[in-house]
Amino acid sequence: MENTIALRKWLDDLKLAHPLVIAGPCSAETEEQVMGIAHALKDTDVNYYRAGIWKPRTRPGNFEGVGAIGLKWLQRVKAETGLKTATEVANRNHVDLALEHDIDLLWIGARSTVSPFIVQEIADALKGTDKVVLVKNPVNPDLSLWLGAIERLRSANIKKLGVIHRGFSTYEKTKYRNIPEWQIAIELQSRFPDLPLINDPSHITGQRDLIFDVSQTALDLNFDGLMIETHTNPDKAWSDAAQQITPERLVQIMRDLRIRKETD
Template identity: 55%
Template sequence: MQYRDFIPLVFPSELHTFVIAGPCSAESEEQVMTTARSLRDEAGVRIFRAGLWKPRTLPGCFEGVGEAGLPWLMRVQDELGMQVATEVATREHVELALKAGIKMLWLGARTTSNPFAVQEIADTIGKNDAVTVLVKNPISPDLDLWTGALERLRQSGVERIGAVHRGFSTYAAKTFRNPPHWQIPFDLKRRFPSLTVLCDPSHISGRREWIETLCRQAMEMNFDGLIVESHCRPDEALSDAAQQITPQTLATILHRLSVPRRQLGEQDEELLSWRMQIDQIDEGILEMLARRMQVADQIGRFKKEHNIAVVQSMRYEQLQRHRAVTAQLLGMDEAFVSELFSRIHEESVRLQTFDNSSPQTDEPTP
């Protein structure tokens, strides 16, 4: 299928790395102004983001201040000279934001996943040359659903359109809150080479200690910029506190990322694609290992309750023989596979011995 490319966006920025930043939620006028001023003065950020309407998974959580926060964002724009952006999920949100004077909107993952909601928003914005709309990827790793949201906006007359990669939800145990599946935004960029694609390390990670690593990885993959959650007092945030960083921390990260990047050639892109596949596989291996150790822990508790020895040598030898045969069939080195699973079993023994107060042993067990 042939795809018509999008027009690249141009943003105001004094930074080598283009950044949109601000708190997950606008909580008070003081919090908004303090955070925005620090982001401008200390981190050099020129576009301030803050959620007013917060679609939350469970009822009873803080769902944003709503329309009451619009004057706060306009103060940031008027007094600090920063462009402002907020999330919209309904026709009413769009109408209120545009009426207040907000020129940048974004669609969250839940909204992107709903074509009816996207169409309603697209029709409400219509042909408005002054409005920029950013579309986060859908909750599920579905490239066509993401593309469909972008196309609905374009067909309704919206011209200034960008995409935001925020990772994908999964039920399995995982390293990140929303595993990135880097191949999907990479394929989106292949479909639309001129489309502006930003990375949201805050929602991918779910934890502030991963923010810098993910920012660097995104820049190495030639993303066009970053959208980062930053709060003047992140530990007190009413939503997503664990993934927000202070403006000062963001300034430090951006300083470390300030080394200019060369443009990728065709050979580099092929290498980058392979690296993304390796990264995704490695994340899967770690998640599977974590699940295996959880099961090993449950087995250890069962053994303790039923007075069964931790070490099961016969079972271990049977497994190693089976894995040697499997390794041979898969074209892998038998010695490498034997050593790998020996170390995994040793860790299982350590967990079962530690958790169940059994004597230490050098022999592994499943």
């Protein structure tokens, strides 16, 4: 029977279950918070533990991340739980520090993908890395910016490259925080069929009640993985409180999702 799940080469090599699951808080807040969530996710389907250390806030005056100290907390996560670690990088200094602290997965955020200068700086800093590098779609529905970022990273010989679809901002009020515009992600996948495609239902929905449905749609569309913001006390989170779910809810969602098997 035809293999309908085209798990991409480097993902195959990592021998992780399908779908790839990246989970953890929007922001690292305190060492206790980071460790508490990590221990709650330890024996679940989660492969990579995410936490934002440097937070790119659209407007100033909000929590902007704990900074480099958070990298030490992520190192502790890996040592104590065995979870691989992931954080957002937005300039050369972030990349250098993340690599120094042996972070396993670095992602480029939606507000960075819009800037060819910053993407090029990050690509140069990452040249030849064997870390996983994921590039989120730009905040606005501009396929070319997303393609351009991928081309810059590809030219830097990043072998484990993938993309994250996190939806697009719109001036109109909709039920989503960022409208999915699924066709843009599908078009991108058709241009780069070898790149793993991860869905981020947290930033698409902006509200925890819609996470399951968007995750299911992504899996039905053959996405390779999910990035889901998870917090032990979501309502008290220092960023993106409305969209974070508890570790218990994440386990339930992963159990209830219909996951296409290779023989479907």
